[in-house]
Amino acid sequence: xxxxxxxxxxxxxxxxxxxxxxxxFAIFVSGTSSYYEKEITIWMKPxxxxxxxxxxxxxxxxxxxxxxxxxxxxxxxxxxNNRNNTIKVTKNNGRNHHHHHGPNDEHSQVQxxxxxxxxxxxxxxxxxxxxxxxxxxxxxxxxxxxxxxxxEKLEARDTQGGGFLYRLHFELYNLPRDVASWIxxxxxxxxxxxxxxxxIMHKRIIKDIFTFRPKNxxxxxxxxxxxxxxxxxxxxxxxxxxxxxxxxxxxxPWALNTHYNGNFGKYIQDIDKVIIDKKVNxxxxxLEQKIIQINNQINKEETNSEQNEVNLxxxxxxxxxxxxxxxxxxxxxxDPVLNSIKVEIKPNEDTSIFSYKRDKxxxxxxxxxGKLLKISKAGSTQSTIYDTENTFRSLHMALFADSILRFIFxxxxxxxxxxxxxxxILWTEKRKNKSKKSFGFWLVEKLNIGTIVGLFIAIGIYFIxxxxxxxxxxxxxxxxxxxxxxxxxxxxIHAFIRNTKKAWIEQLTLASLLFLTLPILNALMTxxxxxxxxxxxxxxxGFDLFFIFLFLVFSLITFIARKKFKKGEIQ
Amino acid sequence: MILSSICLIYLGLISxxxxxxxxxxxxxxxxxxxxxxxxxxxxxxxxxxTAQVFLIKxxxxxxxxxxxxxxxxxxxxxxxxxxxxxxxxIISFSIYVLLxxxxxxxx
Numbered sequence: 060x061x062x063x064x065x066x067x068x069x070x071x072x073x074x075x076x077x078x079x080x081x082x083x084f085a086i087f088v089s090g091t092s093s094y095y096e097k098e099i100t101i102w103m104k105p106x107x108x109x110x111x112x113x114x115x116x117x118x119x120x121x122x123x124x125x126x127x128x129x130x131x132x133x134x135x136x137x138x139x140n141n142r143n144n145t146i147k148v149t150k151n152n153g154r155n156h157h158h159h160h161g162p163n164d165e166h167s168q169v170q171x172x173x174x175x176x177x178x179x180x181x182x183x184x185x186x187x188x189x190x191x192x193x194x195x196x197x198x199x200x201x202x203x204x205x206x207x208x209x210x211e212k213l214e215a216r217d218t219q220g221g222g223f224l225y226r227l228h229f230e231l232y233n234l235p236r237d238v239a240s241w242i243x244x245x246x247x248x249x250x251x252x253x254x255x256x257x258x259i260m261h262k263r264i265i266k267d268i269f270t271f272r273p274k275n276x277x278x279x280x281x282x283x284x285x286x287x288x289x290x291x292x293x294x295x296x297x298x299x300x301x302x303x304x305x306x307x308x309x310x311x312p313w314a315l316n317t318h319y320n321g322n323f324g325k326y327i328q329d330i331d332k333v334i335i336d337k338k339v340n341x342x343x344x345x346l347e348q349k350i351i352q353i354n355n356q357i358n359k360e361e362t363n364s365e366q367n368e369v370n371l372x373x374x375x376x377x378x379x380x381x382x383x384x385x386x387x388x389x390x391x392x393x394d395p396v397l398n399s400i401k402v403e404i405k406p407n408e409d410t411s412i413f414s415y416k417r418d419k420x421x422x423x424x425x426x427x428x429g430k431l432l433k434i435s436k437a438g439s440t441q442s443t444i445y446d447t448e449n450t451f452r453s454l455h456m457a458l459f460a461d462s463i464l465r466f467i468f469x470x471x472x473x474x475x476x477x478x479x480x481x482x483x484i485l486w487t488e489k490r491k492n493k494s495k496k497s498f499g500f501w502l503v504e505k506l507n508i509g510t511i512v513g514l515f516i517a518i519g520i521y522f523i524x525x526x527x528x529x530x531x532x533x534x535x536x537x538x539x540x541x542x543x544x545x546x547x548x549x550x551x552i553h554a555f556i557r558n559t560k561k562a563w564i565e566q567l568t569l570a571s572l573l574f575l576t577l578p579i580l581n582a583l584m585t586x587x588x589x590x591x592x593x594x595x596x597x598x599x600x601g602f603d604l605f606f607i608f609l610f611l612v613f614s615l616i617t618f619i620a621r622k623k624f625k626k627g628e629i630q
Numbered sequence: 631m632i633l634s635s636i637c638l639i640y641l642g643l644i645s646x647x648x649x650x651x652x653x654x655x656x657x658x659x660x661x662x663x664x665x666x667x668x669x670x671x672x673x674x675x676x677x678x679x680t681a682q683v684f685l686i687k688x689x690x691x692x693x694x695x696x697x698x699x700x701x702x703x704x705x706x707x708x709x710x711x712x713x714x715x716x717x718x719x720i721i722s723f724s725i726y727v728l729l730x731x732x733x734x735x736x737x
Contacts, residue, residue, distance in 0.1 A: 268706060269647045271714045290706040293699045412692035450692075459693065463632075467700035474707070 065260055072256040075249040076482050077503070081510040082246045084479045088514050090228035090298075091472025093221065094457060094465055097142045100220030102602045103525045105585040106213050110146075111596060112139040113208040120146045121371050123205055128391050128400075135390040139207045140407055141462050144596040146205040217536045218525055223543075224518070229305070232540070240309035247302045253482075254295055257288060264289060275623070277488045284481040287474035294471035295478070301455035304448060333442045334418050371402065374424045377431070378404035381422055391426065400426035408461050411437045413446065415453035483507050505554045505562075512566040513550025515613070519573030520546035526584045560624050567620060571613035578603040632697075635684040637731040639701050642677030643709055644724050645670045653713060657720055678702070 076083075092099065101107055120136050127134040127150045137147040204213040219226075226232075231239040258264060268289050271282045288295065308315060319326045371391075378386045384407040392401045403423045410420055414437035423433040439446050453459055457468045487504050490496075524542035528535045554562045581603065582592070593600070647653045649670045654662040662670075681701075686694030712720055 266650055266652075269643075269650070269653060269710045269713055271710045273714065286707060286710055290703045290710075292703075294703060410690055410693070412696060454696070464693070464697060464700065467697075467704060470704055471700065474703075 065262075068256040068260040072253050072260055073486065075256070076253040076479075077486050079246040079249045080479055080483045081506050082242070083250055084476065084483065084510050085514055086228050086243065086246060087472065087475040087479055088518070089224040091469060091476060092518075093225040093228060094460075094469045094472060096221035096225045098221070098598050098602070099224065100218070100222065101144065101596075101598055103218045103220040103522070104215035105526075105581075106215045106530075107145050107204055108585060108595065108599055109587065110139070110144050110204070110206040110213065111208055112144065115210075116146065116207045117372070117375060119205060119207065119210040121375070122210065123148050124371065124389070124391055128393060132393045132395070133390065135388060137388045138386065140385075140387050142598070144207065144598060145213060146207050146210075147202050148205065149200050149202045151200045216525075216530045218539060219536050223521075223540055229302075232544070237309055240306050244303060244306045244310045247299050247306070251296075251299045251303065254288075254292075254299060258292070261285065277485060280481055280485045280488050284478060284485055287477045287481075291471045291474035291478070294468070295475055297451070297454050298471075298475065301451035304451045305455060330445065333440045333445050336441055371426065374402050374426065374429060375404065377424070378422060382406035382408075382420075384408040401432065402426050409437065409459040412453055412459050413437045413439055413449055414459045415449055415456070418449075480511050483511065504559050505551070508554035508559070508562050508566060509547070509551035512563070512570055513547050513554070515570045515609075516550050516566060516573060517543045517547035519570060519577065522577055523573065523580060526580050564617060564621055564624065567613055567617040571610050571617055574606045574610040574613060577606040631684055631688050631734075634731055634734040635681040635688075635697075636701060636705070637727050637734065638677050638681035638684065639698070639705050640709070640727050641724065641731065642674045642681065643702065643705055644720070645674035645677065647709055647713070649674065656713070656717055 116139060120138055123146060124134050124136050127148060131150040133151045135149045135151075137143055137149075139145060204215055205211065206213055229239065229243050230236060231242065234242070261267075264285070267282070267285060271286050273279050273282070303310070315323075315326060375386065375389060378389065381404075386404050387407045388405050390403045392403070394400070401423055402425075403421050405419060405421045414420060418437045419435070420437050421433075421435045422431060423435070424430065425432050457465055460468060483503070484507060487500065487507065490500055493500075521539055521543040524539045528538050528542075532538065550566060553566065557565070586592075648657065648662070649667045651662060654667075678698075682694070682698045685697045685701075688694065689697055712723070
């Protein structure tokens with residue numbers, strides 16, 4: 060440790076950042092890509108690509124819902140939206156059909172699965188008890204995909220898609236969940252310490268807020284390290300702290316264990332109670348008024364048209380009228396005991412940051428009478444503790460975010476990647492002029508190459524493997540993941556056996572070539588005709604543009620690095 | 631309205647950047663007086679606050695605040711890049727943004 064406070068903070072910042080820096084880099088890269096997890100999965104299932112939303116989409120969705128509800132108690136339909144281009148049908152024979160369990164259907168589903176609506180794990184449930192429950196309930200229902208223009212059933216290839224990168228960022232891979240949570244938790248704590256000590260150690264943090272000096276040596280790297288750190292400081296603190304909160308049940312389970320004596324169902328019931336109490340105390344009156352108003356309108360329309368049967372299309376139309384940005388999904392739930400059928404509709408865009416898993420915006424209709432039964436609106440509860448926890452969890456996953464906000468989160472994720480990457484390089488830059496270089500210096504240099512470039516090479520290979528491995532291959536999903544890890548391991552081996560400068564240049568060149576290959580390979584393997592270049596879902600066009608962007612970024616870095624190595628400006 | 635908010639955040643942050651002596655000298659080509667720095671601080675904070683109000687009006691309190699923090703971060707990087715690579719255009723670009731803000735707000 061050092062003599063002065065600031066020097067101690069500098070020491071703390073350097074070594075908390077360095078020791079777990081490579082793991083943090085991988086967590087940031089895979090975590091940032093998770094903001095587009097659904098989109099990555101769609102890209103990795105080219106059989107779904109031809110589906111495009113049309114005027115017939117709603118009718119097709121209704122047909123599929125009615126077909127499936129015949130032999131099922133619960134059918135969920137996801138309509139095409141800015142994150143999905145197909146009609147996704149998930150049917151379920153009572154697996155999650157426990158209405159008494161939570162304030163809305165999705166909640167029950169989430170709790171029963173231990174996963175969020177997007178397939179994300181609810182870390183508030185301990186994995187062991189969830190695994191046991193999972194075995195009792197049988198396998199999770201597999202969604203079916205339909206073309207949004209023709210209604211044709213689409214058989215997608217087997218792939219983990221974006222889910223692999225998403226899970227990698229907190230479960231690592233093939234590690235017991237508790238072990239992975241501890242490793243990621245320690246990394247997150249190191250990051251938080253590095254952020255706080257970083258703010259303390261930089262005297263000119265406010266004065267340098269708009270400063271970037273692209274100079275050679277540590278000065279330039281320092282600015283490239285500080286600028287994203289300062290600009291994205293609120294995000295970085297939020298993402299790290301909320302990450303720790305998401306892992307809290309593993310890292311600090313004692314309060315929950317002591318209070319509920321291992322009965323987590325009771326814990327969930329208490330949380331449900333908090334959410335239900337909110338609805339009673341905050342907006343019941345206005346929502347009740349609104350329900351009466353809408354039902355009066357429904358009565359009037361029925362009298363006018365002399366029609367007593369309310370069909371699903373009429374209900375969905377009412378949903379579309381209710382939500383100004385349209386609807387994203389609907390769920391039909393049949394209760395054979397009460398002989399009732401309910402239709403729950405969710406909007407395209409959430410209206411609150413509190414909209415997270417248990418408490419989503421939705422409206423529920425009675426399918427027989429067409430009457431509006433319930434309006435659920437996400438919002439704050441009477442429990443500040445629950446709201447605080449919920450806000451952090453929600454912010455971490457950005458489940459509430461529309462496309463603009465999601466993109467902002469993604470950019471901030473990139474700033475985190477740049478921050479960690481430049482921090483790792485800065486450590487070597489500050490020490491490279493020493494006459495005697497230590498083993499530690501050599502190790503850090505090599506690990507930097509294998510992590511900073513190697514991870515991008517591995518991701519490129521993962522995507523290429525997705526296109527090249529045969530659809531019929533039974534183990535194709537595992538092969539894709541194997542390709543990712545083999546490529547990553549090869550990058551480390553190459554970095555260790557090759558001269559450092561050459562390893563940087565060669566790996567950067569390979570990364571740029573891989574990202575150039577991707578849109579070309581995608582066109583060769585998936586395009587049905589040349590007009591697909593522009594006449595596809597915007598998600599897919601976005602991927603090609605992003606790959607080209609990555610190609611340009613890696614090419615530019617390769618060009619600059621090659622020039623500076625030649626001139627001897629970088630040693 | 632979201633575009634007006636982005637413009638207001640840009641103008642607010644440019645004002646706050648000019649409070650810093652080195653940026654003021656780089657752009658205006660002379661040293662700044664204390665009263666100018668105070669004025670620029672007030673204007674900067676007021677513009678950011680207005681943008682905040684606009685965003686809350688569009689998205690509600692929770693999402694509005696999230697949007698504001700997000701946009702401020704991204705625009706800080708944008709302004710840093712302007713100062714680094716094309717500082718000469720900052721004045722003209724800011725006037726253009728100001729006009730655009732007025733048009734967007736009034737229309």
